[in-house]
Amino acid sequence: MTDTAEQGEERQAEASEQERVRERRRAAFANARCVLSRAGFRLTIGERLAALQEAAPQVYDLDQYVDQYGNGIVADLEGRVAALLGTEAAAFFPTGTMAQQVALRCWAGRTGSPTVALHALAHPEVHERHAFSEVSGLRPVRVTSEPRLPTAAEIRDFDEPFGALMLELPLRDAGFVLPAWEELTEVVEAARERDAVVHFDGARLWETTVHFGRSLEEIAGLADSVYVSFYKSLDGFGGAALAGPRTLVEEAKTWRHRYGGMVFQQFPTALSALAGLERELPRLPDYVRHARVVAAALREGFAAAGVPWARVHPGEPHTHDFQVWLPYDHGVLTEAALRQAEETGTYLFAGPWDRGGPGLSFTEVAVRAPGLGWTADDVRTAVADFVSRLPAP
Numbered sequence: 001m002t003d004t005a006e007q008g009e010e011r012q013a014e015a016s017e018q019e020r021v022r023e024r025r026r027a028a029f030a031n032a033r034c035v036l037s038r039a040g041f042r043l044t045i046g047e048r049l050a051a052l053q054e055a056a057p058q059v060y061d062l063d064q065y066v067d068q069y070g071n072g073i074v075a076d077l078e079g080r081v082a083a084l085l086g087t088e089a090a091a092f093f094p095t096g097t098m099a100q101q102v103a104l105r106c107w108a109g110r111t112g113s114p115t116v117a118l119h120a121l122a123h124p125e126v127h128e129r130h131a132f133s134e135v136s137g138l139r140p141v142r143v144t145s146e147p148r149l150p151t152a153a154e155i156r157d158f159d160e161p162f163g164a165l166m167l168e169l170p171l172r173d174a175g176f177v178l179p180a181w182e183e184l185t186e187v188v189e190a191a192r193e194r195d196a197v198v199h200f201d202g203a204r205l206w207e208t209t210v211h212f213g214r215s216l217e218e219i220a221g222l223a224d225s226v227y228v229s230f231y232k233s234l235d236g237f238g239g240a241a242l243a244g245p246r247t248l249v250e251e252a253k254t255w256r257h258r259y260g261g262m263v264f265q266q267f268p269t270a271l272s273a274l275a276g277l278e279r280e281l282p283r284l285p286d287y288v289r290h291a292r293v294v295a296a297a298l299r300e301g302f303a304a305a306g307v308p309w310a311r312v313h314p315g316e317p318h319t320h321d322f323q324v325w326l327p328y329d330h331g332v333l334t335e336a337a338l339r340q341a342e343e344t345g346t347y348l349f350a351g352p353w354d355r356g357g358p359g360l361s362f363t364e365v366a367v368r369a370p371g372l373g374w375t376a377d378d379v380r381t382a383v384a385d386f387v388s389r390l391p392a393p
Contacts, residue, residue, distance in 0.1 A: 021334060025350070028341035034382075035347045036294065036371035040235045048237070052268070055275035066267045070253075073270045080277060081241045085226055086217030089249035092270070094261050096203055096240040097128050099227045101136040102255040103242050104164055107197050107225070109251075113163025114138050117155070117191075120145035121173040122166060123201060147174040151183070155190035165191040167223075168201040169208055170319050176204070176364075178318040181212045188222045198222065203229040203240075206281055207319035210288040224248075230269070233284060234276025235368075237269045283369065287320035290374075291367040295322055297376040298365075301383025302326075320367045328390060330354055330361040336389040340382075348382045 029035065029042055040048055056062060060073060067074045074092050082090040093099035108114045116132060118125065120142040124132050132138040143150040143158055149171055167187065170176040179187065191198050200223040202208075205216070212219055220226045225244035230236035242252050256262060295312045302310035311325040326333060330353040341347035349363050356362045 021338075024338050024342075025334075025352075028338055028347055029350055031345070032341050032347035032350070033345035034370075034374070034378075035350055036374065037350070037366040037368040038370050039366070039368065040237075041231070052237075052272055052275065055279060056271050059274040059278045060271060066265055067270065069262055069264060070266075073267050073274075077270045077273055078241065080274065081228065082243055084216055084277070085220040085228070085243045087220065087226070087243040088246040090241045090243040091249045091252050091256060092266070093240045093242060093256060094238065094263055094266070094269075096201075096227055096229050097124075097131055098256070098259050098261050099240045099242045099252075100124065100166070100199070100201060101131055101138070102252045102259060103199055103225050103227060103244070103248070104132065104138055104166065105136045105255060106248055106251050107164045107199065108138060110248075111163030111195075111197060113161065115160070115162040116140050116164045116166055117143050117150075117158060117162040117196070118166040119143060119150060119168060119171060119174075121147070121171060122168045123172070123203070124166075126173055147171075148177055149179045149183070150187060152186035152190040155187055156193065161194070162196055164197045164199055166199045166201055168203075169205055169219075170321075172204070172321075175313040175323045176317065176319045176321040177314055178208060178211050181214060184212070185222060197224040199224060200226040202226045203232050204319060204321070206233040207284050207288060207321070210285050211318045230273035230276055234273065234280045236272040236276045239266070239269045239273055284320065286372060287367050287369075288317070290372050291317045291320040291322060291365075293376055294365070294367050294371060294374060294379055297379035298324060298383060300376075301380040302387070304380065305384055305387040307387060322365055323362050324349070324365055325356060325360065325362040327360055329359065332390065333361050333363070336386055339389050340386050344385065346382050346385070348379075348386050 064072060066072065070092065078090040078092050082088065104116050114137055116138050118140055125140060132140050141160060141162060144154050149167060155165065170178045188198050205219065205226065205228050208219060209216060220243065225242060225248060228241050230239040242249065295317050299312045307326065309327045313323045313325060333353040337349040351363045351365065353361045353363045
């Protein structure tokens, strides 16, 4: 047997094990009585359709005809987003990847520069297979790789020109972190001093009002254009919107068609987005505030359990999402979380655990409606039970 064949068998075995763990996690989540979040993407098709059927009559006139190529309910959703963000117009896109490529391509045509300054951990750099450069002819340059948003000094001192600055708010891969309001306004001002436009990757912008202490309109008003997602915070089926000046949005719609985003009918996704704006958006501030309660209780629980090195990051969450870091291999933590869920019905850490370094792993924690029922004592008790399933350090 050759080395290549052995390696192939190892990869196949690893893939089979990963699928087995995914199925266990799916079953554990479905059967769990106590979770901090129950996002729609983890439900069955029947459950998702039933929830939309309940919400739809409350958010839209179902006697209206279905949309065709972006009219009707899709156009109404665009108007709702523009009003919420205080922009002249908005355009619906099937994905955020497409929306942001189109936005920055349009700005490149206006500024004369295809160079986009962004963070090394920004979504297009990490999760989109270099779509900016491979598909849209853009040239991303990394302002910083520090686990925070760029500073005004870094923008002013950056050693090459750029036409657009893209800021991901919050910066997910750094721990869903946000700058202070004053820091954000200084960064925007620094970009404008360099004659650059500012685009917000606001996939989770909906969650930022508590941290900034400002309205969505005020936050979006700092940027020249903003992208928002309908499923990451609002629990929709999918979809995104690009908001900004009317002339930009009209050009973006042309490019949306060229990129294959002019979908024949999108009313189920649009309906779910409207339901999210009606139901989830008003609850997000409560989720953020309670995430801080949960985060503090997690930290206290790990300290009381004697875990030698445990971190909740950020210490006080900026949104209702945050990271937990523990000094164990990711497989050990996955197994402990699954055993707790299967044996007690409490799935404290329902997200995947990822390697963060030698003997170090992290997971993302989200607090949504189910998490509001957890007291600090509930969290500390769940932590103690979870730690009891871990090997001695």
